[in-house]
Amino acid sequence: MIFRLNQSSGIPLYLQLIEQVKHAVETGALREGDQLPTIRKVAVDLVMNPNTVVRAYRELEHEGVLELKHGSGAFIKESAGGRARVMRKAQAVVQSALERLAPLGLTEDELRRVFENELAQARAEKRLAPARHRAGGSVVPQASINGEGKP
Amino acid sequence: MTDFIIETNQLCKSFKGQTALRGLDLRVPAGSIFGFLGRNGAGKTTTIKTLMGLLRADSGAARVFGIPVTDADGSIEVRRRIGFVTEDKELYPYMTVEQIIRFTRPFFPKWRDDLEQRYLKMFELPPKKKIPDLSKGMRSKLMLLLAISRGAELLILDEPTDGLDPAATEDVLRELVAIAASSGTTMFFSSHQLAEVELIADHIGIIEQGKMIVTGSLDDMKAQYQRLQVVFADSVQTPSHWVDGVEFVRQEGRVLSILASHNVDAIVEQARSLPGTAVERFPVTLKEIFLEHVRSN
Amino acid sequence: MLLYKGWLETRLRLLFSLAFFGIFLIQAHVMGGIKPPDGAKADPVKVYAITEIFLVATLCGMVAGAGIATQPAFQGAKGLHGSMLFTLSLPVSRFRLLAVRAGLGWLEMAGGIAAMCCGLWILFPVVRAATTVPEMLEYAGALIACGSGLYFVSVLLATFLDEQWRVFGNMISFAALWWLPNHTPLPASANVFRAMGEGSPLIAHSMPWTAMAFSLELAAILFFAALKIVQLKEY
Numbered sequence: 001m002i003f004r005l006n007q008s009s010g011i012p013l014y015l016q017l018i019e020q021v022k023h024a025v026e027t028g029a030l031r032e033g034d035q036l037p038t039i040r041k042v043a044v045d046l047v048m049n050p051n052t053v054v055r056a057y058r059e060l061e062h063e064g065v066l067e068l069k070h071g072s073g074a075f076i077k078e079s080a081g082g083r084a085r086v087m088r089k090a091q092a093v094v095q096s097a098l099e100r101l102a103p104l105g106l107t108e109d110e111l112r113r114v115f116e117n118e119l120a121q122a123r124a125e126k127r128l129a130p131a132r133h134r135a136g137g138s139v140v141p142q143a144s145i146n147g148e149g150k151p
Numbered sequence: 152m153t154d155f156i157i158e159t160n161q162l163c164k165s166f167k168g169q170t171a172l173r174g175l176d177l178r179v180p181a182g183s184i185f186g187f188l189g190r191n192g193a194g195k196t197t198t199i200k201t202l203m204g205l206l207r208a209d210s211g212a213a214r215v216f217g218i219p220v221t222d223a224d225g226s227i228e229v230r231r232r233i234g235f236v237t238e239d240k241e242l243y244p245y246m247t248v249e250q251i252i253r254f255t256r257p258f259f260p261k262w263r264d265d266l267e268q269r270y271l272k273m274f275e276l277p278p279k280k281k282i283p284d285l286s287k288g289m290r291s292k293l294m295l296l297l298a299i300s301r302g303a304e305l306l307i308l309d310e311p312t313d314g315l316d317p318a319a320t321e322d323v324l325r326e327l328v329a330i331a332a333s334s335g336t337t338m339f340f341s342s343h344q345l346a347e348v349e350l351i352a353d354h355i356g357i358i359e360q361g362k363m364i365v366t367g368s369l370d371d372m373k374a375q376y377q378r379l380q381v382v383f384a385d386s387v388q389t390p391s392h393w394v395d396g397v398e399f400v401r402q403e404g405r406v407l408s409i410l411a412s413h414n415v416d417a418i419v420e421q422a423r424s425l426p427g428t429a430v431e432r433f434p435v436t437l438k439e440i441f442l443e444h445v446r447s448n
Numbered sequence: 449m450l451l452y453k454g455w456l457e458t459r460l461r462l463l464f465s466l467a468f469f470g471i472f473l474i475q476a477h478v479m480g481g482i483k484p485p486d487g488a489k490a491d492p493v494k495v496y497a498i499t500e501i502f503l504v505a506t507l508c509g510m511v512a513g514a515g516i517a518t519q520p521a522f523q524g525a526k527g528l529h530g531s532m533l534f535t536l537s538l539p540v541s542r543f544r545l546l547a548v549r550a551g552l553g554w555l556e557m558a559g560g561i562a563a564m565c566c567g568l569w570i571l572f573p574v575v576r577a578a579t580t581v582p583e584m585l586e587y588a589g590a591l592i593a594c595g596s597g598l599y600f601v602s603v604l605l606a607t608f609l610d611e612q613w614r615v616f617g618n619m620i621s622f623a624a625l626w627w628l629p630n631h632t633p634l635p636a637s638a639n640v641f642r643a644m645g646e647g648s649p650l651i652a653h654s655m656p657w658t659a660m661a662f663s664l665e666l667a668a669i670l671f672f673a674a675l676k677i678v679q680l681k682e683y
Contacts, residue, residue: 116431
């Protein structure tokens, strides 16, 4: 399993790791029942703090993406596939939106800016689903999700 | 309360009229990898020397493993459990690699022969070479070997990757992480390489002019600190009083750049309330947190 | 392990000291000696060799003692740098560090003197000076005893003086040791320098007991003082 982290991006490493595991699940690289590398292996391969890996794995367990079987390791949970299906639907929507934007002839950067602005607007107007992971103790964790999280 | 393997309280130290430490408070949790950051001359090495019992502080208290550094017998016991890498990486000029290993080994009952062999090979240290003939990078690696092979519970490293090329740096960091993962050894290291610190540290402390100005869990810090870019349509209008959480504000043309340490949503609201603004949020790197804090002092 | 380190550290210096002595012996032979003082027993060559040697022995006593501090001092000040940092970070008390270094240095001084006396004993016949084994042993003993006081002066100074001041400290102390016996209630024969030179068994007719006793007492007191000072700096 190849994970790649960018420590200069400003996004906490444990969040990056969480996102990458989820992404792997969504694209099917990691399937239900697959075993993730041990905490030690990830820490050493990526040269990152083992406590950070622990935090990411625990968070993923809390969100129901994986389960930690004491003594044997971390395994992708059966129900993680559900979220992947939702993501694939979303992907289809974005794909059709891009097709419809094509005639406007926007560059990639312009497209990205448009999307980011809409995202920021939606966030400000609280139209987005709340983040599902705990940040630094200041956000209240959501009830356990089994892949079909609703706002 | 978590176990603090290193703890200082209002540590003060001056040399010939120059104050190196003015009331330093430091807390290093056991089992953590703690990155100690600061500009040159901010007091990092003085702090480390005080912890090792090499310097006597003028006032304040410091404890390692719960033992005060001023306790003479305790200090010897503490040094038996610590692996130390000095800043200038100086060792005995009349010894070879082999000889200094042979010299150091008997002082530490928990010496790990397996680690010694492992690092001799990994760092490619020629056993019969005289120490002054080694490059600075090799001396760094030798000191690391001597520090890690002790089987210490705590590693105190002053610029451990100084003089190392990127490949060697990677090797060293990987080894440190592997040791932390397998034996829970606490690591306290000072470094100028923020990228490295960002990678392997879970706690950091920034020292400036002898005082600790920021300290805490790195993940928490990066999650809570954010940069806000406030773009004004016409002229910049700063409110008379920013809400809580605004650490530093800088103006560049029609843009206000704000570094916020918490309470970001409220700050965004306040910024939006100003006439003709667009507000954007960005995550913050350790480098930005560091530079903003030391620049303004 | 500290002995091992000390040996590796100082063996080169010891070698040089011995070589130094050798040079003087050769010089003595070449120059044919100096007229001995009245009433003395020795012949010119011996006298020459001795006066030179006592000078060198004094210097070496200084150097050996100061050699304890070729590494920055045992002070806990900002003068702390280099490999001394590594040494002090080891789990060993400063007391033990000084004791071993000073002790080893003294042994080397004694050994050096003994070796030099052997050299003298072998070479004197070559330059047609006569000497006996007992005489040589007396000489060696006297030198070692008198040198000890000087050596430990250097040791003590090293515990609290910065590197650049040590040489001055040594010079002043030695001058004091030369001057004191002649101007204070101390017996004139306590002058250790004279005891190593003109008063030595090779020239005079007896062992300079006073000087030896004085020196050894001084050595003990100073060694003890140095250890105490270092202990105070201990953490």
